[in-house]
Amino acid sequence: ISYYSIPSKFNSKEIIATTFNSILEKIGLNTQESNVISTLSIDVVLDSVSIVDTITSFLLKAGIIFIPFFDGINYFPYLIFSYVGTIVSIEDNFFATLNSIIFSGGSFCYIAKNIKCNINLSTYFRTQSEDFAQFERTLLIVNNFASVVYTEGCSAPIFLESQLHVALVEILVKNKGTLNYSTVQNWYRGDQSGEGGLYNFTTKRGWCLKNAFLNWVQIEMGSAITWKYPSTYLIGKYSSSDFFSLSLVSDMQIADTGNKMLHI
Numbered sequence: 348i349s350y351y352s353i354p355s356k357f358n359s360k361e362i363i364a365t366t367f368n369s370i371l372e373k374i375g376l377n378t379q380e381s382n383v384i385s386t387l388s389i390d391v392v393l394d395s396v397s398i399v400d401t402i403t404s405f406l407l408k409a410g411i412i413f414i415p416f417f418d419g420i421n422y423f424p425y426l427i428f429s430y431v432g433t434i435v436s437i438e439d440n441f442f443a444t445l446n447s448i449i450f451s452g453g454s455f456c457y458i459a460k461n462i463k464c465n466i467n468l469s470t471y472f473r474t475q476s477e478d479f480a481q482f483e484r485t486l487l488i489v490n491n492f493a494s495v496v497y498t499e500g501c502s503a504p505i506f507l508e509s510q511l512h513v514a515l516v517e518i519l520v521k522n523k524g525t526l527n528y529s530t531v532q533n534w535y536r537g538d539q540s541g542e543g544g545l546y547n548f549t550t551k552r553g554w555c556l557k558n559a560f561l562n563w564v565q566i567e568m569g570s571a572i573t574w575k576y577p578s579t580y581l582i583g584k585y586s587s588s589d590f591f592s593l594s595l596v597s598d599m600q601i602a603d604t605g606n607k608m609l610h611i
Contacts, residue, residue: 388413389469392452392483406466410459411495413468416484419455426457431486434517435552442548442574446482446515453483453514456497457490458524464495472514474503474545480511487518487526489559494525501532502569503545509537509571510545518553520561522583526553527562534569541599544571551575557583567594567602578607 388406390413406413412423419427437447454470474481489495503510512534520526537544547570553561563577579588590606 387467387469389471390415390454392454392470392472393475409464410462411464411466411468412455412457414455416450416453416455416486419486423455423457426488427455427486430488430519431484431517434519434554435515435550440550442513443515443550446484446513446550450482450484450515452481453485455485456487456495458488458493458495460490460493462490462493464493467496467498469498469500472499472501474510474512480513482513484514485516487516487528487553489518489520489524489526491522491524493521496527497529499528499530501530501534503535505535506543509543510535512545512547512549512570514549514551516549516551516577518551518561519556520553520559520586521556523558524556525560525562527564528553529564531566532569532573536569536597536600537571539598541571544600545569546571547573547575549575551577552580553578553588554580554582555586555588557585559583559586561588563588563590563592563606565592565604567592567604571600573600573602573604575604576607578609580609580611582611 403414412419414422432447435443437444456468458464470485472481472483485499487497501512518526518528532547534545534547535543555561561579563579565577567573573594577590579590581588588608590608592604592606594602594604596602
């Protein structure tokens with residue numbers, strides 16, 4: 348199994364643009380409509396790399412950082428290393444350790460103080476290669492009095508051999524900040540016996556400081572095996588969190604999922 352993959356056919360801007368438009372159309376977005384582009388910023392991650400991210404420079408001028416994770420390390424190392432590994436430690440669980448060692452790709456989002464982001468920030472993850480494991484990492488920081496909506500989508504084509512997906516998401520919502528986090532995962536579930544389905548082992552955790560609010564919405568429609576418990580640590584006084592989840596399974600699918608909330 349490969350732990351790092353760059354899709355070989357995405358070697359020109361024309362191919363990337365065509366693929367990007369095709370992906371958006373498949374999920375119901377028409378890139379020709381100006382209102383779509385003006386209200387959406389999307390980072391498309393195929394296998395281990397981001398092939399495109401939109402309106403980054405515009406967001407930066409507005410106090411919003413939303414870029415591929417490794418670009419974040421290059422341009423904002425102080426921010427990245429101030430927060431990464433603080434919400435979910437490398438020793439937290441087996442899959443968190445595995446991701447921390449060999450992670451590749453993902454998104455970094457930082458909302459400055461007092462910024463109300465009216466643009467939907469989205470990341471689309473897709474495994475494009477056979478015999479491949481995806482280990483993306485996402486870091487979301489919402490500062491004091493800031494707010495943002497973040498949407499994550501995941502899918503995979505049909506392969507005969509099973510694939511592996513081990514993701515890690517760290518979220519920090521500071522004083523009186525608000526984050527609405529939604530995810531729709533539609534990995535390949537395998538045939539009726541479960542053969543060929545993707546194995547999805549994901550760790551997601553958010554910390555809420557004083558008066559902060561974190562809203563989780565998740566829809567699970569695929570993968571042969573799913574192990575995922577998004578959790579909220581209510582650290583500050585008067586912090587709160589909601590969680591809404593829908594899991595659809597059939598045949599030999601296994602879904603070990605739910606939510607955890609802790610008052611600290």
